[in-house]
Amino acid sequence: MKSQADNLLHVLKGYLxxxxxxxxxxxxxxxxxxxxxxxxxxxxxxxxxxxxxxxLDSSLLEGLETGRLQLGGPHTRCVSRKCxxxxxxxxxxxRIFEANSCxxxxxxxxxxxxxxxxxxxxNKLDVECSPNRRKAALEAYHEIESGLRLPSLNWGxxxxxxxxPSESVSLTDCVEALTDAxxxxxxxxxxxxxxxxxxxxxxxxxxDILSRELGDIDVYSEDFLADNTxxxxxxxxxxxxxxxxxxxxxKSLFPLWSSKLEHVFPxxxxxxxxxxxxxxxxxxxxxxxxxxxxxxxxxxxxPRIIAAEPVEHQxxxxxxxxxxxxxxxxxxxxxxxxxxxxxxxxxxxxxxSRDRSLATVDLSDASDRLSCWTVERIFRSNHFFLNAxxxxxxxxxxxxxxxxxxxxxxxxxxxxxxxxxxxFVFLCIAxxxxxxxxxxxxxxxRRCIGQVRVYGDDIILxxxxxxxxxxxxxALQLQINARKSFALGKFRESCGTDAYDGYDCTPVKxxxxxxxxxxxxxTVVEAANNLFKKGYWHASNNCLDLLPSSYLQKLxxxxxxxxxxxxxxxxxxxxxxxxxxxxNRDYQRWDVRTVKIKSSTVxxxxxxxxSVLDFFSQRKPILGNRIASEYxxxxxxxxxxxxxxxxxxxx
Numbered sequence: 001m002k003s004q005a006d007n008l009l010h011v012l013k014g015y016l017x018x019x020x021x022x023x024x025x026x027x028x029x030x031x032x033x034x035x036x037x038x039x040x041x042x043x044x045x046x047x048x049x050x051x052x053x054x055x056l057d058s059s060l061l062e063g064l065e066t067g068r069l070q071l072g073g074p075h076t077r078c079v080s081r082k083c084x085x086x087x088x089x090x091x092x093x094x095r096i097f098e099a100n101s102c103x104x105x106x107x108x109x110x111x112x113x114x115x116x117x118x119x120x121x122x123n124k125l126d127v128e129c130s131p132n133r134r135k136a137a138l139e140a141y142h143e144i145e146s147g148l149r150l151p152s153l154n155w156g157x158x159x160x161x162x163x164x165p166s167e168s169v170s171l172t173d174c175v176e177a178l179t180d181a182x183x184x185x186x187x188x189x190x191x192x193x194x195x196x197x198x199x200x201x202x203x204x205x206x207x208d209i210l211s212r213e214l215g216d217i218d219v220y221s222e223d224f225l226a227d228n229t230x231x232x233x234x235x236x237x238x239x240x241x242x243x244x245x246x247x248x249x250x251k252s253l254f255p256l257w258s259s260k261l262e263h264v265f266p267x268x269x270x271x272x273x274x275x276x277x278x279x280x281x282x283x284x285x286x287x288x289x290x291x292x293x294x295x296x297x298x299x300x301x302x303p304r305i306i307a308a309e310p311v312e313h314q315x316x317x318x319x320x321x322x323x324x325x326x327x328x329x330x331x332x333x334x335x336x337x338x339x340x341x342x343x344x345x346x347x348x349x350x351x352x353s354r355d356r357s358l359a360t361v362d363l364s365d366a367s368d369r370l371s372c373w374t375v376e377r378i379f380r381s382n383h384f385f386l387n388a389x390x391x392x393x394x395x396x397x398x399x400x401x402x403x404x405x406x407x408x409x410x411x412x413x414x415x416x417x418x419x420x421x422x423x424f425v426f427l428c429i430a431x432x433x434x435x436x437x438x439x440x441x442x443x444x445x446r447r448c449i450g451q452v453r454v455y456g457d458d459i460i461l462x463x464x465x466x467x468x469x470x471x472x473x474x475a476l477q478l479q480i481n482a483r484k485s486f487a488l489g490k491f492r493e494s495c496g497t498d499a500y501d502g503y504d505c506t507p508v509k510x511x512x513x514x515x516x517x518x519x520x521x522x523t524v525v526e527a528a529n530n531l532f533k534k535g536y537w538h539a540s541n542n543c544l545d546l547l548p549s550s551y552l553q554k555l556x557x558x559x560x561x562x563x564x565x566x567x568x569x570x571x572x573x574x575x576x577x578x579x580x581x582x583x584n585r586d587y588q589r590w591d592v593r594t595v596k597i598k599s600s601t602v603x604x605x606x607x608x609x610x611s612v613l614d615f616f617s618q619r620k621p622i623l624g625n626r627i628a629s630e631y632x633x634x635x636x637x638x639x640x641x642x643x644x645x646x647x648x649x650x651x
Contacts, residue, residue: 033089113503113507147477207378209441237311256287261313288395344453359487370410370478374425434451458495551595589646
């Protein structure tokens with residue numbers, strides 16, 4: 001069986017054929033490139049595609065942003081002294097940069113798309129990173145944590161003791177603590193401090209206005225419990241693992257409920273039903289369990305460090321998440337944040353790459369750098385919500401070796417409240433640096449609609465606010481990822497969409513190219529379809545070559561309107577005449593024998609009294625019987641050859 005590196009090389013050969021169709025004059029260049037990449041694949045293996053080529057892509061993006069190509073790292077040997085572009089794929093590089101490494105006046109967008117597609121081909125492969133890289137990621141995690149400011153309020157206590165809007169804490173508090181080393185020019189220290197104070201004050205004004213817009217949170221109110229999106233209460237369990245390692249069907253039986261949770265989320269109201277009380281259910285123990293560190297695969301470069309939360313904290317965090325999502329929709333905040341519409345940011349990306357009016361910003365280790373110090377100041381004008389965040393948050397993180405870490409960050413990745421809270425914080429920062437007036441009003445915020453957009457740590461804002469954003473982020477101990485943030489050139493990237501001068505140049509990044517199981521074969525077909533949709537015909541065909549021929553022969557061809565059907569994508573309509581057919585008398589139609597992808601579902605009815613709590617948290621059918629609670633286990637997708645309705649009448 002071929003290795004995944006060989007499969008990547010095979011797909012890359014398809015890319016080179018697509019490039020040859022576009023640029024016939026590059027035949028000799030491409031033949032040399034194929035020889036080089038084949039030799040490199042045999043020497044470097046999978047690391048060539050997961051580490052080396054993505055690093056070269058970073059140099060490309062930096063050159064598009066600054067206007068000059070700065071080479072360094074593997075496979076950056078230049079063509080010659082007079083031609084300062086990489087020898088590998090030099091034909092494409094020279095359509096983007098001059099021989100002196102300066103950006104051309106009109107770079108070829110197709111060459112950019114081709115080059116990025118090749119360089120990013122293996123960037124997202126689902127592979128484990130090396131132990132050394134995993135160790136380095138953990139060391140960086142602890143270094144970031146130890147460098148965060150200690151909060152001013154009592155996050156270590158059961159109550160944060162903020163009973164009314166407080167002016168005693170402000171984002172400008174950090175300005176006086178800044179040292180000379182925090183600024184580039186020591187002689188401009190006072191000027192820099194004054195500028196930082198002005199910027200942070202505007203951000204604080206925005207945060208006060210928007211946090212008040214959220215309204216007060218009251219767990220006893222019908223507004224808090226009624227979740228129209230799920231037709232249930234806001235409380236619910238997430239699908240992931242929890243720190244206590246309980247089974248999914250026992251998650252609603254809370255053995256622990258800390259006094260910190262009790263202050264905002266009373267157990268008798270939030271964690272138990274009347275039926276449980278009548279059945280003599282035992283009250284939980286007053287103890288706060290720590291969250292549990294997990295390292296999950298991300299890329300070959302580094303793992304993703306997340307935390308599994310205690311089940312009772314996760315239960316309340318999901319309720320906060322539901323309330324927050326509903327609250328922003330009915331306020332002006334919903335004009336800047338929509339947690340269900342990433343495509344809104346993507347539309348801004350294409351437009352910004354054309355007129356360069358907006359900058360796209362990505363942050364490094366955003367959740368790990370968002371401190372309690374910053375969160376308590378952003379939400380100082382909404383002490384009800386701040387108290388709820390404090391109650392649902394876990395204070396300690398347990399390492400894999402059993403040791404404990406008292407967190408200075410607000411929350412780790414994997415916490416239900418992390419994504420919405422960081423989105424709100426970064427929105428306040430983006431609006432604060434985008435507004436030019438020193439005194440901020442709601443009308444100033446409304447003028448930013450259509451210019452500012454935030455989704456997690458992906459930020460879009462006017463270009464004129466980018467320099468102030470860098471100052472604000474540095475003051476708040478947040479870090480902009482300079483390699484993925486763009487404000488000068490015509491390249492923009494945000495929420496999975498890349499564009500240059502109005503042209504989409506988003507590369508296809510498959511998760512695997514080893515078709516050795518049902519799920520991996522499904523992934524390979526999806527990757528081939530994505531390549532086909534982007535016009536990379538030969539790369540798509542080479543991707544399909546990785547599948548067994550008997551498997552390919554059983555796939556139907558689906559048109560662009562045949563949504564939800566599994567098969568090969570085509571722009572000329574559907575086609576299944578090559579498949580075996582039969583007449584279905586029961587349904588009076590033609591059926592075809594094709595590949596079917598299906599996940600088996602096993603439902604187990606839960607009989608325990610606490611299962612009634614699950615009933616209120618789940619989506620309920622309008623018609624038919626309503627089971628109090630059931631545990632649904634969905635297996636991995638499985639494939640089989642079976643009969644499906646024909647796409648068109650048999651000819």
